[in-house]
Amino acid sequence: MGKVTDSLLSGAVGKVGNLVLYKQKGKTFIKQKATRSADYKPSKLQLYSNNAFVEVQQFLLPIESILAMGFERFTSGGKRGIHLAMSWALKHAVENEDGIPRLYPKKIKVCDGDLDLSPGMNLVKEExxxxxxxxxxxxxxxxxxxxxxxxxxxxxxxKKFRLIDEGVYRKRGFLAFTLDPNxxxxxxxxxxxxxxLKKNKARYFSSSVCLGSLE
Incomplete structure (x- = not known):
């Protein structure tokens, strides 16, 4: 890595051949682009990890805005809600089945916190x-x-979702909803x-639980 002193290049960023120019704290730096040997072959573990990462990412990306809300209390140092949700999923919601990562949606966590869930939670199809x-x-x-x-x-x-956040209190004991055809x-x-909801309007969550599938 080298510092660019030539005024013609000091404002440039991007790739030039096998070189990469980038800015950091107002200064322009140059480094050689990392390359892999033509005969490089990832290990089985690397392939599994890459595939698991893609599987989890594809599942969670459509609800990134929800994860930002559900994990907001724990985001810091550049980590966003989707990063925390992916980390959890890779550890707890993916299983190795003959070398192939399988994601279990019922083990996914979409929010986190130290409030308690209520016992006896049950999803019922009414009509x-x-x-x-x-x-x-x-x-x-x-x-x-x-x-x-x-x-x-x-x-x-x-890749569609609906968030229900209509102020139904725990003391009520139930929440009813109707899904539109979309x-x-x-x-x-x-x-x-x-x-x-705290005085500063910050939300303190419980961990989420999946009650199962609709059909």
Whole structure:
């Protein structure tokens, strides 16, 4: 790596042949582009890790805005919500099946925090495209009656989702919702959490739980 002193290049950034010019703290630097040997072959572990990364990334990218909200309390040092969600998923939601990474959507976490979930959470289909989520009412651990239920319905196949954040309090014991035709039921999953709104309007979440698929 070298510092550029030539005034003709001091404002340039990008690639020039096998050289890369970039700016850092107002100064322009130049370095040689890293290259791999023509006979380089990634190991089986590297291939597995790369494939697992792609699998998780493709699943989570469509809900990046939701993850930014659900993990906001823990983002720092340039890490965003999607980074934290991917890290969790790679460790807990992907299994090695004969060298092929398999992602289990029910193990995905879409928000995180230290509030308690309510016991007895259950997803019930009431009518066509009409569902209810039920839970036991009680202030167990860090749970409070004033906590708000937070629901994400996400279909990774169509990459569409719906967030339900309508101020239904924990003390109510249930939340009912109807899905419009734009959201496919087949392949859709329901994730639930609770959050508490602090005085500075920051949200303190529980960890999310997947209640299963819609169909």
């Amino acid at each position: 066509e495209r009409k569902y209810s989520i039920y839970w036991d009412v009680g202030e167990v651990g860090r749970a409070r009656h004033s906590d708000i239920c937070w629901v994400l319905i996400y279909n990774p196949l169509s 959201l496919d039921l087949v392949g859709g999953y329901v994730y639930v959490a609770f959050y508490r």
